[in-house]
């Protein structure tokens with residue numbers, strides 16, 4: 441297969457001239473200019489799109505097993521491919537939860553033939569109940585890449601201490617959904633002026649920050665690796681920045697919507713439940729702090745917290761709606777708008793957040809863009825205007841704040857596991 445007219449971006453490439461890439465049996469055979477197609481060789485012309493090693497989203501909810509009416513491993517991977525991701529790590533709040541090796545293996549088996557690599561994240565505690573530690577070593581053997589009770593925090597400090605001790609023994613991160621539930625409940629949006637105007641109970645930033653402070657202290661004490669999930673407040677970024685300076689083993693990620701939207705949207709959009717997620721949309725000051733954290737390296741990775749919900753589940757009053765939005769298909773356009781077009785990050789720096797750091801955090805092999813290696817590639821542009829119309833949603837659910845929005849920049853395809861997936865607009 442010959443992929444023509446692509447501009448390579450990676451750690452080892454400055455954005456250079458257009459090249460062609462020849463792939464045989466899933467391996468990059470040749471990278472060069474004006475390559476001639478062999479007889480019978482399939483040719484696809486990318487017409488000047490960028491190509492990078494495949495992107496990874498380290499925080500998604502694929503909903504299978506148990507909630508297949510929201511998403512399946514197959515549809516979730518279709519959404520991932522449409523968003524330019526060749527790999528995802530999926531959270532364990534399924535039914536059954538990913539708390540035994542069986543469930544880990546069920547997921548990897550289901551994903552085997554798909555173009556997207558699926559890396560299960562196992563539960564920290566049995567049944568995600570927060571009480572006794574799950575069989576982490578066994579799950580790791582089965583393919584789990586990290587541990588988390590996401591959806592809920594690991595609330596008990598002693599449980600977190602033990603989990604972090606296992607983390608340092610097993611060499612895997614503990615990913616915590618950072619929320620002090622006593623401070624946050626029954627919040628439906630960010631605590632602040634907008635919540636007051638709307639008469640909704642708020643979740644204060646301090647609920648997130650208190651838990652992060654605890655986890656940083658426990659990581660320092662145990663030597664374990666804490667990964668702060670979906671960071672969302674300025675105070676939280678400050679905490680992680682200081683901890684990193686002290687050499688504590690802490691990493692973090694930010695969802696695209698948290699460096700784009702604020703709590704003002706809930707008022708503007710008249711309680712549209714596709715603006716409800718946890719952590720909630722915060723203030724402009726917090727949004728600015730996310731971008732600053734990405735620029736100075738405090739925030740390692742860009743993720744989506746892709747959280748599909750069926751239409752009937754979200755079509756209820758704001759306070760009754762479940763938290764979460766889909767994000768895989770729009771993360772690149774948002775990153776392009778807020779980080780690249782504004783010149784906050786160049787393409788190589790963006791690739792660091794999308795290709796390298798997520799896999800470094802999870803100790804995964806990092807794909808390369810060179811001859812002789814398995815082709816694991818993302819093709820994307822920064823200028824194409826397109827509409828995220830319902831027919832363009834690949835996820836089984838459509839709960840996106842960007843639905844029907846005009847966006848700029850699109851992932852036009854991926855290549856992984858010997859499969860070329862082209863993202864045609866419908």
Ligand SMILES: [Zn+2]
Nearest residue numbers: 590591617669
């Ligand atoms: Zn979470």
